[in-house]
Amino acid sequence: MAKFYGIGVGPGDSELVTVKASRLLENLDILYTPEAKKGSKSFALGIAEPYLKEQLEIKQRHFPMVRSNSAKEAQWQAISAEIAADVRSGKNVGFITLGDPMVYSTYSYLLALLEKDIDCQTIPGITSFSSMASELGQPLTMDEESLAVLPATAPADKIEAALELHDSIVLMKVANHLDTVLPLLEKLGLLQQTFMVSHSSTDKQQTLLGLAGITPETKLPYFTTFLVKKKIF
Amino acid sequence: MAKFYGIGVGPGDSELVTVKASRLLENLDILYTPEAKKGSKSFALGIAEPYLKEQLEIKQRHFPMVRSNSAKEAQWQAISAEIAADVRSGKNVGFITLGDPMVYSTYSYLLALLEKDIDCQTIPGITSFSSMASELGQPLTMDEESLAVLPATAPADKIEAALELHDSIVLMKVANHLDTVLPLLEKLGLLQQTFMVSHSSTDKQQTLLGLAGITPETKLPYFTTFLVKKKIF
Numbered sequence: 001m002a003k004f005y006g007i008g009v010g011p012g013d014s015e016l017v018t019v020k021a022s023r024l025l026e027n028l029d030i031l032y033t034p035e036a037k038k039g040s041k042s043f044a045l046g047i048a049e050p051y052l053k054e055q056l057e058i059k060q061r062h063f064p065m066v067r068s069n070s071a072k073e074a075q076w077q078a079i080s081a082e083i084a085a086d087v088r089s090g091k092n093v094g095f096i097t098l099g100d101p102m103v104y105s106t107y108s109y110l111l112a113l114l115e116k117d118i119d120c121q122t123i124p125g126i127t128s129f130s131s132m133a134s135e136l137g138q139p140l141t142m143d144e145e146s147l148a149v150l151p152a153t154a155p156a157d158k159i160e161a162a163l164e165l166h167d168s169i170v171l172m173k174v175a176n177h178l179d180t181v182l183p184l185l186e187k188l189g190l191l192q193q194t195f196m197v198s199h200s201s202t203d204k205q206q207t208l209l210g211l212a213g214i215t216p217e218t219k220l221p222y223f224t225t226f227l228v229k230k231k232i233f
Numbered sequence: 234m235a236k237f238y239g240i241g242v243g244p245g246d247s248e249l250v251t252v253k254a255s256r257l258l259e260n261l262d263i264l265y266t267p268e269a270k271k272g273s274k275s276f277a278l279g280i281a282e283p284y285l286k287e288q289l290e291i292k293q294r295h296f297p298m299v300r301s302n303s304a305k306e307a308q309w310q311a312i313s314a315e316i317a318a319d320v321r322s323g324k325n326v327g328f329i330t331l332g333d334p335m336v337y338s339t340y341s342y343l344l345a346l347l348e349k350d351i352d353c354q355t356i357p358g359i360t361s362f363s364s365m366a367s368e369l370g371q372p373l374t375m376d377e378e379s380l381a382v383l384p385a386t387a388p389a390d391k392i393e394a395a396l397e398l399h400d401s402i403v404l405m406k407v408a409n410h411l412d413t414v415l416p417l418l419e420k421l422g423l424l425q426q427t428f429m430v431s432h433s434s435t436d437k438q439q440t441l442l443g444l445a446g447i448t449p450e451t452k453l454p455y456f457t458t459f460l461v462k463k464k465i466f
Contacts, residue, residue, distance in 0.1 A: 015253035102366035122367035133335035135357035140335045150379040
């Protein structure tokens with residue numbers, strides 16, 4: 001029976017796709033992807049490419065990043081109606097997300113609109129923070145330790161509370177929010193405990209421990225994440 | 234060149250192993266696994282089994298769960314010396330972990346002992362909480378939300394602080410600690426917001442929302458996790 005699949009393609013390396021995701025990707029009839037910038041294909045599409053069949057129909061659409069006003073809401077409704085029609089016509093339809101579909105992905109909006117009408121299945125993916133931890137050889141958690149994951153767009157007092165409470169703290173989307181994050185790390189004496197990773201698991205991967213030379217003005221790649229570890233392994 | 238591989242095999246479904254992990258598993262010469270209880274094979278080994286070659290040598294060893302005293306420490310030293318010797322003799326050696334090797338895994342201890350002596354590589358795996366979220370269709374995080382992951386063995390005041398601070402809270406290892414966790418969830422009015430999942434992604438998977446009928450005396454499977462969501466999707 002035809003279905004809608006939300007598929008996590010992991011952090012960047014095509015081999016970090018799950019066996020299940022690779023099999024489902026090979027059997028898709030239609031793949032919806034976010035409109036790429038400047039005519040280049042999306043990063044997620046590049047990761048999935050080795051698994052896609054030649055006859056796959058790719059439908060690029062503009063997916064608004066949030067669903068916060070009625071114009072954007074209408075666009076989500078339109079795309080989900082189109083997906084539902086494709087599934088009802090017997091096509092296996094996919095939507096791919098970087099990392100895991102349940103971690104900071106617009107896929108959640110699609111799922112909310114579609115799950116009552118058509119058969120939906122979500123396939124988890126390796127998160128960027130799991131990938132980082134493996135590359136760095138730094139456990140995210142051991143024994144009784146705890147982990148927090150926050151975007152740098154969260155309120156500063158919430159980020160500060162998480163930095164105080166937990167043993168490992170992952171800060172996502174830091175590139176455009178260094179002016180919030182760096183002062184907090186400095187205030188709490190955690191700059192030397194912070195790993196920076198860009199483009200985890202790809203050949204562009206860069207890592208740095210200690211944030212030496214990073215200032216609020218530093219231009220970092222969009223796919224940059226901080227991992228703060230109270231106890232470096 | 235021969236290496237030591239720490240490989241995450243994901244939450245339970247053999248198809249939730251990554252393509253990279255499946256390829257490396259197929260090429261292992263020796264696999265170290267924890268001694269199974271009651272003569273049955275370990276859960277992680279069952280997940281990896283479809284990818285293992287027939288000639289694979291399996292070395293079952295007793296891996297202490299913590300490294301907290303000198304007797305246990307000696308055992309870790311002995312196992313790591315044996316692994317290092319195998320790698321130096323040209324064998325590709327693996328150690329498999331449920332879920333992700335960097336999330337609550339004894340693999341971290343092996344890595345700490347081995348990484349200075351031999352070539353080590355860690356392959357991330359799908360965590361049980363990513364798998365749960367996909368199965369439930371419940372995002373772990375959206376927009377500016379935050380996620381915390383804690384074991385039920387953490388201090389109660391820390392669990393309480395995390396439940397107050399974050400939008401989604403994953404509580405691992407709850408089966409033997411319901412007497413700590415249930416009163417906290419009740420106190421904060423979060424019982425109705427809690428999903429319980431056992432054996433995520435396997436044919437034994439069970440899910441429950443609201444914890445009705447769960448008391449501190451309830452016997453739950455060891456692989457049971459709670460996902461507390463302030464805003465149910």
